[in-house]
Amino acid sequence: MRCPDRKQLSAYVDQELTRSEMIIISEHIKDCLSCRREVAHLEKLISRLKLLAKEDLPIPAPIQRRQKTSFNWVAAVALVVIVIGSIMIIGNTYETVAVKTWPDKEIEYYYVDHRDYIRSQSAYANKLTSWE
C-alpha cells in the first residue's frame, strides 16, 4: 500500500479520521518505518504542546478580581434599596452609583457597559454584578 498523505497522518494522531481510515493507517504503519517515524515525531510534538497547554498564564489583577469577588447579598440588598430609592426620590441614575462603587476605571467602564446592556434588555436596574 502507498503511504498515506502526511495530512492524514496528522489527523490520525488526533484520532480525527473515520473508523475505517484509522484501521487502514494503523495497519499500514505496522509495516512502514517512515510513517511510524512521522507519527512518533508528531506524537512528541503534541505531547510537548500538551505541556505548554497546562502552563499558567498569570491573569492580571482586574480580571482576577472579577473572578474572585463573591457577591455580597447584604450589601446588594442595601444598595438596591438605595438605588431604587434614589431613582424614585431624587431621580438619580444608577450609573452614578456604579461610578462610586468602582474605583478602578477600567472595571467601571466594563460594568457600566454591561449594566447598560441589562437595563436595555430587561430593565433590571438593580442587577449589579459584584463589588467590594
Add this chain to the structure above:
Amino acid sequence: MALEERLADYTLVQGLRNGDNEAYDELNQQYSSKMYRLACRLAGPEEAEDLVQEAFVQIYRSMSSFRGDCSISTWVYKITTNVCQDYLRRKSRRNWRHLFSIDWLKSEIDKELPSPDLEPHEMAEIRDDLGRLRVAIASLPMEQRSVLVLHDLEQLTYQEVADVLGIALGTVKSRLFYARQKVRQIFEGGASK
C-alpha cells in the same frame, strides 16, 4: 453535547438573559481565565486584557442572538477569537515580534512539570523545548496560529475548531497540518543544535 451540558448551558443563558447576577458570576468564573489565555496566545499579552473585556461586552450584547446551536463554550471561544482576529487585522503591518515580546515568550514557564522525578537536566530540556514552541507558535500566520492554539493548546475537537472559526472540517485538518509542519521545523531545528 451531553444532555447535562445542554441543560447547564440553557440555565446559564436564561440567567444571563434575565440579567441574573449568579449567571454573570458563573460566566466569569468559568471563562475569564480561558479567554485571557486564549487572547495571550492569539494576539500577545500586551492587549490581552482589553481584548477579553471587549469580548465580554460582545458576549453580553449578543446574548439575545444565542440560539443554542453550539455550546456556550464554543460561542465564548468564537467571540474571543473574532475579537483577537479583528485586532490582529488592524495590526497587520506589525511584525509578530511586536505582539509577542521575546521576554514574554522566553519567560520562565511557571508551572509544575508533570514528572517531579525528572533529572534537573531533563527539566531544563523540557523548559527549553517549551520556550522554543512558544516562539514557533507566535511566528505562525494568524489563520494557522488560531487553529493550532484552539486544537493543540485549548484541546478543542476538529468540529469545535470548525465551528469557532466558521471554516470547513477539511480546512481545519489542513491548516493544522501546515501549522504543525512549521512549528516542527523550528522545534526540531532547535533541538538538533
